Amino acid sequence: MRFRIRKCPKCGRYTLKEICPVCGEKTKVAHPPRFSPEDPYGEYRRRLKRELLGIGRKEK
Structure with missing residues (x-):
C-alpha cells in the first residue's frame, strides 16, 4: 500500500x-x-471549474 494515512470525510x-x-x-x-x-x-x-463558477459567460 502506497499511501497509508487516510481521513474521514464525515x-x-x-x-x-x-x-x-x-x-x-x-x-x-x-x-x-x-x-x-x-x-x-x-x-x-x-473547463469544469469555469462552468461551475460561471466564469467566461457572456451576459446579455
Missing part, C-alpha cells in the same frame, strides 16, 4: 484504517494527486 479524523473507528464512515486517502508538469487533464479541469 468527522475529519485521520486514521490508518479503511473505516473510521469513531463514526464508521469509509475513509479517503489524505494525500493530494501527484503533480505533473504536462498536466494531461488540466484543460478539462479548468
